[in-house]
Amino acid sequence: MIMLDDHRTLAVIAPCDSLVVSMTAGKEQAQVRKTDYSIQTEWMLAVRDDRDRRAFAQLFDHFAPRLKGVVARSGAPPAQVEDIVQDVMLTVWRKAHQFDPERAQVSSWIYQIARNRQIDILRRERRPIPEEIARQEDTTPDASQVLALEQETEKLRQALSQLKPAQREMVEKAYLGELSHTDIQAETGLPLGTIKSRIRLGLERLRHELKTIGTP
Amino acid sequence: MTGITHHIPDNLLIAYAAGTLPNPFALVVAAHVSLCDDCRARLAAHEAAGGAIIEQSAPQEVSASLRDRVLDALDAPFEMPAPQPRHGVYPGPVMEALKGHPPKWKPIGMGNRQCIIDHGAEGSVRLLWIAPGQAVPDHGHNGLELTLVLQGAFADETGRFGPGDLEVADADLEHTPIAAEGAPCICLAATDAALKFNSFLPRMLQPLFRI
Ligand SMILES: [Zn+2]
Numbered sequence: 001m002i003m004l005d006d007h008r009t010l011a012v013i014a015p016c017d018s019l020v021v022s023m024t025a026g027k028e029q030a031q032v033r034k035t036d037y038s039i040q041t042e043w044m045l046a047v048r049d050d051r052d053r054r055a056f057a058q059l060f061d062h063f064a065p066r067l068k069g070v071v072a073r074s075g076a077p078p079a080q081v082e083d084i085v086q087d088v089m090l091t092v093w094r095k096a097h098q099f100d101p102e103r104a105q106v107s108s109w110i111y112q113i114a115r116n117r118q119i120d121i122l123r124r125e126r127r128p129i130p131e132e133i134a135r136q137e138d139t140t141p142d143a144s145q146v147l148a149l150e151q152e153t154e155k156l157r158q159a160l161s162q163l164k165p166a167q168r169e170m171v172e173k174a175y176l177g178e179l180s181h182t183d184i185q186a187e188t189g190l191p192l193g194t195i196k197s198r199i200r201l202g203l204e205r206l207r208h209e210l211k212t213i214g215t216p
Numbered sequence: 217m218t219g220i221t222h223h224i225p226d227n228l229l230i231a232y233a234a235g236t237l238p239n240p241f242a243l244v245v246a247a248h249v250s251l252c253d254d255c256r257a258r259l260a261a262h263e264a265a266g267g268a269i270i271e272q273s274a275p276q277e278v279s280a281s282l283r284d285r286v287l288d289a290l291d292a293p294f295e296m297p298a299p300q301p302r303h304g305v306y307p308g309p310v311m312e313a314l315k316g317h318p319p320k321w322k323p324i325g326m327g328n329r330q331c332i333i334d335h336g337a338e339g340s341v342r343l344l345w346i347a348p349g350q351a352v353p354d355h356g357h358n359g360l361e362l363t364l365v366l367q368g369a370f371a372d373e374t375g376r377f378g379p380g381d382l383e384v385a386d387a388d389l390e391h392t393p394i395a396a397e398g399a400p401c402i403c404l405a406a407t408d409a410a411l412k413f414n415s416f417l418p419r420m421l422q423p424l425f426r427i
Contacts, residue, residue, distance in 0.1 A: 053287070053290065056287075056290070057283075057287060060283060060286060060287070061283075063270070064278050064282065064283070064286075065275030065276050065277060065278055066270050066271070066273050066274075066275050066276075067270065068275075068276040068277075068278050069273050069274055069275065069276040070269075070270050070273055072276070074234075074235075082278065082279060082282050085278065085282065086282055086285055086286050086289075089286050090286060090289055090290075090294075093290055094294055094296065095296070103260060104260060104263065104264070104267075105264060105267055106267075107264075107267030107268065107270050107271045108260065108263040108264040108266065108267035108268075109263075109267070110267065110270065111233075111263050111266035111267040111269075111270055112233075112263050112266075114270075115233065115234065115235040115266070116235075118235060119235045125239065126312070127235065127239070127242060128239065128242045128243040128245075128246035128247075128309040128312065128313065129246055129299075129309060130246045130247075130249035130250045130256065130259075130307075130308070130309060131250040131299070131301075131302060131307060131308035131309070132299065152264075153264055153267075153268065156264060156265060156268050157268045157271065157272065160265070160268050160269065160272065161272065171265070171269070172269055174230050174231075174234060175230065175233065175234050175262070175265055175266040175269050176234065176266075176269065177234040177235050177236050179231075179234075179236065180231065180236055181227050181228050181230075181231035181236065181237055181241070181360075182227075182360075184226075184227040184230050184231055185227070186225065186226035186227045186230070188226075188230075188265065190265050192258070192261040192262065192264070192265060193261075195260075195261040195264050196257045196258050196260070196261040197257075199256075199257040199260045199261060199264075200253065200254070200257040203253050203256060203257055204253070207253070
């Protein structure tokens with residue numbers, strides 16, 4: 001996000017022509033089109049594409065206090081909690097080029113980084129991670145796919161808040177690392193299938209692009 | 217990879233996402249996800265649930281110095297070691313565990329071979345090379361056992377497992393996997409049972425003692 005002097009907000013979604021805001025003069029200001037991406041996605045894209053420090057500070061202010069609670073809950077010694085949060089947020093900055101809003105929301109991506117870093121730091125061993133599918137850095141994101149994934153994630157959040165307290169407790173324990181694989185009930189009551197099919201579409205698009213690039 | 221019919225069960229995917237799955241199993245999960253877009257998408261869906269929980273969790277005040285430390289470190293030089301790429305039938309995370317070198321096989325009798333990648337208190341993980349038509353050695357059966365096919369195929373009482381397929385077996389499953397005819401069957405196998413070393417036994421006796 002770039003805040004302009006006169007308080008117009010210009011959302012910068014760099015390579016996507018259809019969404020780049022065109023600045024208009026005078027009265028039409030009010031109709032300046034703003035993207036419908038969530039604010040976290042806009043911050044993250046500004047960090048990824050423009051190395052925007054102000055956007056990164058916004059991400060920090062939003063996620064660091066939440067991460068602090070989550071990291072403390074999943075067994076890190078109190079003295080190390082802030083060190084882990086620091087490491088996670090720096091990794092977000094350093095690995096920003098890997099962020100792909102067609103396949104992951106900012107919060108999912110940060111969850112993944114937080115789990116990896118926490119294990120690497122606390123257990124001093126590298127957690128095995130799957131091969132990365134490299135995003136083509138110069139391709140434009142499919143805005144409809146990004147928005148659809150955001151909508152599915154919103155539905156997931158609502159479903160999460162509608163779980164009965166006992167069930168919610170179990171789901172939180174499972175995802176925050178308080179249950180072993182033998183104790184996890186796979187039935188979470190969360191609508192993950194719809195999200196999965198969205199992510200799958202993003203993956204297929206990516207694979208298709210890689211194939212097209214790979215063939216001369 | 218297409219044609220995969222045996223996937224990772226949700227409890228293992230969630231435990232992997234949450235970081236509680238012991239490392240030998242985590243390696244098998246990471247290897248399967250490298251080969252299977254369906255499980256990659258399912259894992260990402262579980263990570264979306266994890267992200268939603270972070271999003272909804274109560275913020276805790278962080279110290280002002282933490283914010284300064286992070287913002288001051290943005291320009292600090294850093295190294296991101298490049299992950300090991302896939303090599304032949306071995307997915308990236310397996311090559312990472314092998315530190316970039318192809319497996320060093322050791323004979324285990326009956327023309328079969330193994331390469332132990334890691335063993336410790338949490339269990340063990342190894343590569344198995346099984347000659348066509350041979351029984352896949354039982355790799356210790358006290359608890360959970362994951363077997364991911366990387367090349368060739370094996371079949372047992374529960375079905376046929378080809379490249380990319382994952383067999384999940386617990387202590388209750390009595391099975392005798394046999395490598396299919398054709399290419400040798402190469403598997404990545406993890407177990408939480410203690411690893412037995414039988415290398416001092418005469419090779420002929422090994423099949424009796426199992427390995
Ligand atoms: Zn799968």
